[in-house]
Amino acid sequence: MKIIGILALAVLAPLAHAADSDLDRLMSALSQRKHGHVTFVEEKHIAMLDKPVKSSGELLYDAPDRLEQRTLTPKRESLVLQNGVVTVDRGKRHYTLDLRQYPQVVPFIESIRATLAGDRAALERVFHLSFAGSFDMWTLTLVPLDSKLSGSLKQIALEGTQDSIHQVEILQSDGDRSVLTIGPAVTE
């Protein structure tokens, strides 16, 4: 069940105070963020298809563990992660998944959730972390520690400036990938 696989989130908010430009500083800045609401566009590049499939919608985050992905095109769909339980609504269909039952989904979820929460310890339980760039413009690459558990996931690369995430790229072992680009904040 990789339903959560492409879930990605980002947050735009007022600038946090400046600090040392390293991973801990990024994490600390991210952890200050309690709420975010942005738009997204996602492209999936799949070898079988002549061109990527696109979707778009909105992402919401409330610290420390509520994520929501509202897809608006091509079909309305809502996916909510809260307290380790994922609920999906698609048309008439309603699904509920308890993440504890799907350990293979955990890397996908933790990559996003723990990054947004600035929880470096949680990330390092699942991934090998490599940080490139500076606090002002960074790339955080996550490679699963346990390849058996992570299934088809090869790596996740997050790009951002300061405490804003701009793009999440998920690379699969068969070469297919998805790129999620974060748009501007939605005014509520």
Add this chain to the structure above:
Amino acid sequence: MKERRFAGPAVTGTLLWVALVCVAIVIVVHTRFTADLSAFLPATPTATQRLLVSQLREGIASRLIIVAIDGGESSSRAQVSAGMAGQLRKSPQFTAVSNGDESGQERDRAFLFDHRYVLSESVDPDRFTVAGLRGAIQDTLDLLSSPAGLLVKSLLARDPTGEMVQIVDQVGAGQAPRTDNGVWTSKDDKRALLVAQTHAAGSDTDGQQQAIEAIRGAYANSVAAMPEAARKGLSLEMSGPGVFSVAARTTIQHEVLRLSLLSMALIVALLLAVYRSVPALLLGLVPVASGALAGVAAVALGFGVVHGITLGFGITLIGEAVDYSIYLFIQARQSWATIGLGVLTSICGFAALLPSGFPGLAQLGLYSISGLVAAALVTRFVLPHWLPSRFRIRNVEPLGTAVATAVRRAHRASWVLGVLAIAAAASLYVHRNSLWNRELSALSPVTQADQDLDARLRADLGAPDVRFLIVISGASQEAVLEETEHVGAGLEPLITQGVIGGFETPTRYLPSEQTQRLRRSAIPDAAQMKARLEEATSTLPLRASRLEPFLSDVEAARTHPALSRKDLEGTSMAAGYDSMVVRDNTGWTALMPLRAATSATGAYIDIEANKVRAAVAAACGATGATAGAAHADAPADAPVPRACPERQATVVVLDLKNAADELYSTYLAQVVKLSAYGLAAIVVLLLIALRSPVRMLRVVTPLALAVLIVAGGLAVLGHQLTILHVIGMLLIVAVGSNYALFFDRRATDKQRDAVPLTLASLVIANAATVVGFGVLASSSVPILAALGSTVAPGALLALVFSALLAERLPVTPGGS
């Protein structure tokens, strides 16, 4: 000469007794004992009752045992669960064992995937037209773009129209319990869960017991295979109808033994205190033992099987049968005519139960009649000859004199009776709306603790008790499957409306041949399919050339022979299908259990039966049948049998709880009616025997008062009356009439010198009866306790009231 005159009948009587005892022992030794609810299920049911009874006795639910492994570490529990599942799956006693592990899931998935074009409800005549293909593939591409996209990516080449996604939706993923360490677990992760479906029917108590022992054995083996440290704190819990019947049988066996011993001990103590003679005590018990033996033997002969609960009722016989020998030993002049009349009135009371359509009651009636008759006959014709020539018991005349004085003093206060009677009547009036317990579960021998455990395990499993079943009966498997599909289509809107949460249907795994044919015929031949796919994908990012695997799969499906039951072999769906499609001597039956919808808070919402019935009726209407309308005036809660003539299948919406409670109401009404007949028979008998309405009234009035006051008292104490209370009241009359008759005789008897002894014998006999029933009142089996707590006070009151009223009512010369 005198000696010789008595020797003949004495020897004959004794020899006859010995012979009968031997015969009875042989019968009893070969008797089968049972303890399920069957004693309380009708012997000649209506059509709906037959469905209900067969469900309760043999249905899917009756065969399920829920197993929980509690305590210890999560990993230990998972290991035990896996070990047990492995062993139980090899046992022929189980048709299916599920614990959430991966075993068989791969085979299940392969079956569903391989046969997706006949299983998918999306496959209709338009599915593989150009437009249909384009729409289906576009839907799949949309799904690819969603967060769930990676789920379908790997299936794209073989299943671009998304049939597998449709099937997964149909089968209802997400219904399973939570998984932890690879096995099912409770919501709080404290228990590992396993569900076993037994081969034995729920009504087969012996088979269920063997299954339970097999589960215990598998648990012990699995625990023993683990290192010492990991075993700590682990425990096993089980629940289910079979577990209940086995536990009930054990409880009843224990209770019968415990209560028999207890009431025996108390009565022995009582008699020893009174008689001060061991021979008298032993002789006094002979009629009791003979009666009990005769009762069991008679029931075994009459019914072939003895219900455990009958033995429980048998305890009451101890208290009653001992009365006769008390009269024999104590009364100076044995009034066999009065005792005989007493026995006859008791027989009238119990005989009323014989025609009952419920085996439990009929057994009780037969048991009591044969027991009482045997005890009375042994006391009258065998026991007197056994009395030693120097037979002596303590003189109880002082006791009798004291009682006589007390009665004389007390009768001045007998106005209290009137007050009590009015209070009791008032109490019955006040509680008139809540007087009766109308639920079948009132008769259940299952303890509250076991019911709580069952509720907890079902909640853990997310499997509420199935209350609604749609039952489809027809002449052939194909007929019931076709009708099942129609009903299923009719139920779909109810899920959207939130009336039901969902339903199970066998046609998800095996559609009717007609539907399979329809779906296969939607697939065009290979060349045409290829052409259509080219055209459909021309505007899509997915090229037809990448979909060769799809073309070969769909062509294989087009020419595949129809699926049948044997294709399910080796998958977990086989057991599921077999539990829903059953063949019996009258034809085929398919069952569709309904699931309750859940509210936002996760609580189950009660299913509205009338909406389900309307939907089912409409589903048939859509096929052109009009039979549904014929039942439009039936009460909303009644099952609506409805025929779809052109399909030769009948559809019934069965509300198991409602049907069970209706059954019980019928049962209650019948018992009240039979008891009334029994009382009427007693009145008529007394009228004939006493030849005087006044004397009849003198006998009946104290009994009626005793019944009234006991009923009022039970209402005041908040007890809802069940069938057992009604029977208890009948017993008050049957037992109490013995006392009342003695007082009647005394009132009309010129020979008053025997009064103190008669009074003493009545007091002692009454004490024995009250002890017998009083012990029963302490039983943990609710129906035994109900009987005891009605008759014990009732018998006491019957004696007191008879004594008090005897002094007040006029003496008539009629019977002297």
